[in-house]
Amino acid sequence: MTTKKVKSVCPYCGVGCGIVLEVSDNRVVKVTGDKEHPTNFGRLCTKGNTCAQAIAESGRMEYAYKRPNRGVEPIKIGIDEAIIDTAKKLRAILDEHGPDALSFYVSGQMSLEAQYLINKLAKGFVRTNNIESNSRLCMASAGSGYKLSLGADGPPGSYQDMDQTNLFFVIGANMADCHPILFLRVMDRVKAGAKLIVVDPRRNATADKATLFMQIKPGTDLALLNGLLHLIVKNGHTDPAFISEFTSGWDDMPSFLEDYPPDKVSQITGIPEEDIRQAAQWIGESPEWMSCWTMGLNQSTNGTWHTNAICNLHLATGKICHPGSGPFSLTGQPNAMGGREMGYMGPGLPGQRSVLVEAERHFIEDMWNIPRDALQTEVGTGTVSMFQSMQAGDIKACWIICTNPVATVANRKNVIAGLQAAELVITQDAFFETETNRYADVMFPGALWSEAEGVMINSERNLTLMQKAVEPPGEALPDWMIIARVACEMGYTAAFSYESSAGE
Incomplete structure (x- = not known):
């Protein structure tokens, strides 16, 4: 019995730890950290160490299924039949009702290649912008905030900054439990003398290690962030030369910040005034400092403004875009950042482009060899409204890939009704028993991360190749292949006839 070793990336969270899979008899028998990978250098958390269990455990969807009628048990069909039949139905709805009758709901779990192809199919060939992702519920506000403040959704920091900074400002993120390998890097730096400020409504595992823990009332983060900038200005800790050369709009800030004095911010947030003053002093005096945040700030009606306010702190102090400093949003899925790069939400196009910018539309239209103005500029309003449009009858079809919205989208009754x-x-999933599969007319069996080749992009925009380790069970296929084959059957053969994930 022979064994082989292949390199891949851990499929949990957005840290993107490199792993080495030891394979024997088409089974992953051992997982170890990749000592050469710049994210983790061999370290793995519990999730990484056990990531191979899901491949072998029961519950996999090995074949395609369809329901002859709603409410009955699905019956197994061949994957070829499922692809041909689904393409015909999608084409019929498209021809009868137009592009916006079709919708696509996808995932940060998908490979870069699958994300690219589904966006290409939706926007370039079906010609609808009704494509949304579960990233809308977690990372869209960070992306919007980056664009608002910095002009692009490209986090300007890196993991190496964690090894050089003097101060960590962690807000709305429990890194110890949710991003443990990154938190180990944080603690390595704290042991070397860096300070750790943690802002959270709960005293969690991250807060237990804080130099300063600021227990905040839920929903008051924006007041705190503005209040910190108020004090940084008052304390003379801004960088006027940086502000003058690299920013705009600063003249309006001092008067705006007058509404956030420390006593008022303390009353709003529930944080003692002396702690607010201490945090502002440490940030202002720190030679280098970086901020880390995730769902605690993003999943909010003010999520975009939270990112904007954090960026304001870095821009005002000039602590951005050099080693040890910068605003760093942490992603929750292994390829949520990749999906943002591919533009799989709202107006996005591959390469951080947008359908709202004429030159960028024309670039992609030429690359995809489609007519000018084929890309539509009317965009939807997000995940929730997509399911509402289904409920209203405006959207007739929905293709859900690698995500489970009945279990994960708020107000699940609206999702079910849609x-x-x-x-x-x-639906396209690796597992049979999901809440969303219960409402599917067609179910495609998708291969898991170790059963196909592809690329994942982590929080710091580092690309890692996932090498194929084992064969998928039954007739399961990689997500990119199912998408490409359906697109070909819909009549788009010239643009979707790929032989491999490399695009050949």
């Missing part, structure tokens, strides 16, 4: 109202619901 799926029940739609004429065609397609």
Whole structure:
């Protein structure tokens, strides 16, 4: 019995730890950290060490299924039949009702290649912008905030900054539990003398290690961030030369910040005034400092403004875009950042482009060899409204890939009502028993991360190749391949005839 070793990336969270899979008899028998990978240098958390268990455990969807009628048990069909039949149904709805009758709900779990192809199919060939992702519920506000402040959704920091900074400002993120390998790097630096400020409504595992823990009332983060900048200005800790050369709009800030004096901010947030003053002093005096945040700030009606306010702190102090400093949003899925690079939400296009910018539309239209103005500029309003449009009858079909919205989208009754109202619901998943699969007319069996080749992009925009380790079970196929084959059957053969994930 022979064994082989292949390199891949851990499929949990957005840290993107490199792993080495030891394979024997088409089974992953051992997982170790990749000592050469710049994210983790061999370290793995519990999730990484056990990531191979899901491959072998029961519950996999090995074949395609369809429901002859709603409410009945699905029956197994061949994957070829499922692809051909689904393409015909999508084409019929498209021809009868137009592009915006189709929708696509995808995932930060998908490979870069699958994300690219589904966006290409939706926007370039179906010609609808009704494509959303579960990243809308977690990372869209960070992306919007970066664009608002910095002009692009490209986090300017890196993991190496954690090894050089003097101060960590962690807000709305429990890194110890949710990003443990990064937190180990944080603690290595704290042991070397860096300070750690943690802002959270709960005293969690991250807060237990804080130099200063600021227990905040839920929903008051924006007041705190503005209050910190108020004090940084008052304390004379801004960088006027940096502000003058690299920013705009500063003249309006001092008067705006007058509404956030420390006593008022303390009353709003529940944080003692002396702690607010201490945090502002440490940030202002720190030679280098970086901020880390995730869902605690992003999943908010003020999520975009939270990112904007954090960026304001870095811009005002000039602590951005050099080693040890910068605003660093942490992603929750292994390729949520990749999806943002591919533009799989709202107006996005590959390479941080947008359908709202004419030159960028024309670039992609030429690359995809589609007519000018084929890319539409009317965009949807997000995940929630997509399911509402299904419920209203405007969207007739929904293709859901690698995500489970019935279990994960707020107000699940609205999601269920939308799926029940739609004429065609397609799901594509690695597992059979999911809440969303119960409402599917067609179910495609998707290969898991170790069963196909592809690329993942982590929080610091580092690309890692996932090498194929084992064969998928039954007739399961890689997500990119299912998408490409359906697109070909819909009549787009010239643009989707790929032989491999490399695009050949």
